[in-house]
Amino acid sequence: VAGEAFPPALANSVVELLPGCEVHNLYGPTEATVEVTGSRYVPGADRLPIGRPIWNTQVYVLDAALRPVPPGVNGELYLAGVCLARGYLGHPELTADRFVACPHGEPGGRMYRTGDVARWTKDGQVEYIGRTDFQVKLRGQRIELSEIVQVLTGHPDVAQAAVIVRENQHGDKRLVGYVVPDQGADLDAAELPEYVRGRLPDYMAPAVVVPLAELPLTPAGKLDRNALPSEYETLPDSGEPRNAHEEKLCALFGELLGVEKVGIDDDFFVLGGHSLMATRLSARIRKQFGVDMPVRTIVRYPTVAELAALVLTGGIPTEDVDPYAVVLPLHDDPGTGKSPVWFVHGGGGLGWVFFAFAPYVRDRAAYALQSRGWNDTDPLAGSVQEMVDDYLAHIRATQPEGPYNLIGWSFGGPIVHALAEALERQGHQVALMAVLDAMPSSGFKELSGREENAFRKEVAEFLGEFMNTGNLDHLLDTMGKVGANNRALMKDYDSPVYGGDMLYFHAKLGRDWGSYAPHWKQHVLGSIEEFDVDASHEYLHMPKAAGQIMRVIAGRLD
Template sequence: YTSGSTGRPKGVTVTHTGVLSLTTTHQERFGLGPSSRVLQFASPSFDAAFWELTMGLLSGGTLVIADRDHLMPGEPLATTLNKLAITHAMLPPVALAATEPSPLTHGTTLISGGEALTATQVERWSPNHQLFNAYGPTESTVAVTFSNSLTEPITPPIGTPNINTRIYVLDEHLNPVPPNTPGELYTTGPGLARGYLGRPALTAERFTANPYGQPGTRLYRTGDLARWTTNGQLHHLGRADDQIKIRGFRIELGEIETTLTRHPHITQATVIVREDQPGNPQLTAYIQPHPGTNPTPTELRHHTQQALPHYMVPAHIVILDELPLTPNGKINRKALPAPVHTTQATTLPRTPHEEIIAGIITDLLQLPTINTTDNFFDLGGHSLLATRLITRINTTLTTNLTIRDLFDNPTTTQLAHLVENSESHVNRPQLTTRARPEHLPLSHAQQRLWLLDQIEGPTPTYNIPLAIRLTGELDTHALTQAINDLINRHEPLRTTYRDHQGTPYQHIHPTQPHHLTLTQSAEQDLTTHAAQPFDLSAELPIRAALFSTCGTSHTLLLTLHHIAADGWSLAPMVRDLSTAYAVRVAGEEPSWEPLPVQYADHTLWQRELLGDEDDPGSEHYRQLAHWTKTLDALPDQLALPYDHPRPAT
């Protein structure tokens, strides 16, 4: 069974066919024979235990068994290796990290697998021992590649395939990629598993036909990224699903872990994404330092800042005596503790402005207390939270600070000093309800999308589809009423965009019924409905359709135009729809408090704040002048090679 680190453990049916190839590879790579003494380190429930079994008994050697207390990483394990005259041991990197590499009297050969072996471990262990790096998914006969004996303190390769094993590094179209190019790792050979026990769909997804082998042979898609070097060595680059996306940036967690382990005091590191505060995912690093060292989070954050872009620097760094492990010796990510902010405030606010700003920061970051000298970004702040912080400071203190001000002055003390400077105070208009003119102007964001619509005509390019699975008994009448409630509550959902003498304006329709279409067609028609363009001049920018798949299963498709909503809009929209539906099912009407402002009020506030673009004293004029100057030297066209001549339009 797999370790189950990503969910429910899966039974993997592996035959005995690959045992001979594995055993022969052991003998050739590691010199196993009748005099070998192999330590049984892994739990019998783990496939590595079978690995050790074959290394010892099927090579004519001795399999040495010790009790759990004598296998604990650190001094007990080192003593066991010496006392029992172990010649070969398979140890995961976390066990190597926790054990001192003092010369072992019997010259133990070490094979590391299960997790990525780091350059730090190679540097610590290779001078006095033969150290090999192994790689193998559970869906094979334990291991499929081994490195040569490692000698250089660099990130080690996983080597070359075992006897009778083939390894391919392929792109998304199953084409081989050139050397030094990342791709997904596939393996095949007699050691390949038959599939997953009782899970034919998953088996078909992961075990595919082999286009490079004999008819009937299969490839296993490992889900790992790898690359070949020009000298035929294979390097593991992490999991394909370890590439995550936070605030628009694609991030490889393995790259951050590698950077952290390059610090001289770090023996092991793992990085995960935590979302302890809903809507605010953050990188969190867990560190196991070398015994006798005491690195600080500030020191490690500075170390990562020197090597990585800002968006890859962990928001939290948690230092642990040792990383929690599964029974199989892998890092137990589910047992990693939540970061705890333990800083005791030693520099307290001294002025009212410092007290207000510190309060806003602690509220945004969900921290109990901060020092006035703490850096906002070191505390876990990022660009999106920076926008919210500056907005709240400007609203609360009627200032006109910018995001740049925060990056240049990231502490409470520095921000308070800016606020206390009289030049930072402005007569900033407040966002309140406002009298509506006959022709309500568009916000700048709306104007952009309206202009694109005028140029391109109706197009689904800016449609935002949201499909919601509904299970159980559905009250379609109550759902229709709830959608009406949603549209009537939020004016942008009942706004069309008209033209008055060449200038667009918002036409907000009065409350009105909205008809829900009950569609009995197949769910593949969802894309057809979602791709229908909107006529912004005559049609409301929201459309609803209900797809009935069976008696108690439906899919509600809400399609919105981007001129009325964005990604941030979806959560409050679904929340309001859910609230309204629950009330309507009970035969009542929603008793919402009126919204303090509508988007039309924001539009008028924005126009007042920025002013007229022809007024040299306005913020609009200043910003336009800045970008006109900044972009002045850009060419009309980029001199890039192209396959086809550029048409006139």
């Protein structure tokens, strides 16, 4: 078989229909004289490599800098050897783009850039993943859509699959899968995202999978991605509004999320919402109904019906939470008697991202500390020591006695370290001090972005991957002011020496200068226990990373 990707399910069917017949998978573009690799299919295998190169042909899997990647790592497939064509007749510019100098063979040799994504297996075969045309970047992660399709079609009840990135009118993006069930199969598409999570990283799992009778095709017989229906067009009716409050909330959900039809049982977060979008919903509810609906209430009661009931009955918690207060409760004390967990903000000063961490410690209260100045009235901190003293007072006011559990991310790392040292010096017990990919104060000395506009630009670029930042001027302006002040203060501070232990979590993706854990040794007299996290620094709050971190921390707390 050659010419198209060969799904293992189809290979199994061939073996069943033709017992005793060997099945070979061949690969090769026309530019390299048709076939250049091949492999024999082993019945029952869930992967079907394109195999090893034939005689007198060289195959390379390279990164963007044309360096070979190790087995198991995706790269672009390049071909070399006597099999290559001379180029494209009458198209020198296209020839120069695709037939490039080969740095790995004889001097003067050329190689062909296939545009295919592949990787080496441990036994020295090449595995085809997909086309570079179908690579996407979503929330900082580069994703091969073909890899998700491969997993979906590996499900026993799925005949065909497709995956695309959908973007609503506000710029929010998410993965959407489409599947055609196998004939006679009783497929529950709602379970497929979890099926993908069991085989790929969490960030590659579609937000929703839509079942279709057939995939739309172009006249040439290829998948017509533009004709795939919106996931919202296929959702079952979740109930019509029963009163004016539900009607208005359905309209608010639809407007914010870019969804044409919303039912009363639709979940804000299932429809594509996230914590930043929830702040917009909170503001719109305040404007529409004249009541405050804290973000944490929306997280707890995310459907139209639940929120409308709260508005109608006045059931909104009376201890209204200021989202910009120095102490932000992430969830209530469940009354177990266990000591709380305190999270400390990053450079921008807000603790909202810790809503992703709090569900792992529901057996105790959880709070986030936030920078002063977000409410437009309190002055910014004048020094790191002033900030530490202020936070210490707030912690002691809420939790007078230890043991204390402290977690800090980024800028919050040296802050929790200083808080732990101060509490220890005052005779209090620090049970846990965890630092999430952060430097001691010395690492901030030469850090750029101390100007408001520079920090604001950093934040805008980061948030731009999640949402449209066009109407977030006030938030961006304030974060620029607070963040620039925080960075400037840290350059004049020297981290103290703490006598206890540290849990250190290293974000191992996205950069190559290694862990900061060794830099903490001169500031920590106890042990430093280090854990790797499969994420880059700025994405530690994403589901997979937050889960990796908090499962370790929850275990230590227990």
